[in-house]
Amino acid sequence: MKEVIAIIRPAKHFATRKALEAAGISSYTTFPVLGRSRQRGLRFQSGGEEFVAIKFLPKQYFSIVVTEAKLSAAIAVLIKANQTGDGNVGDGKIFVLDMEDAVRVSTDERGEKAV
Secondary structure, three states: OEEEEEEEOHHHHHHHHHHHHHOOOOOOEEEEEEEOOOOOOEEEEEOOEEEEEEOOEEEEEEEEEEOHHHHHHHHHHHHHHHOOOOOOOOOEEEEEEEOOOOEOOOOOOEHHHHO
16 A cells, blocks of 8 residues: 655645546545745745745645555546646645555454555
8 A cells, every 4th residue: 555645736626636536536635734845935036135925835735545556546647637737846746655554443444445
């Protein structure tokens, strides 16, 4: 099992949910977060000086646990739903982590059965 973490633009939240569900990935957790990456917030220049207007940008966080068989599909769906195509920073990041175990609380099922 793998955990796929995606941090995306908030405006792409509903398109991402729709694309995941169309790909048969209906179990995930999502919530709004604040963050920054290489651009370190929004920067502007005025009078020859650069200043930071906003240190942290709003983003949407997705945590998706999938089997190995669905990993490639999950990543492809996330890229397709979130890539703006303009080549600018800010489309998001995807991280893939090994998931050691999962337990369904209601039935005590473990591993892939719990996902």
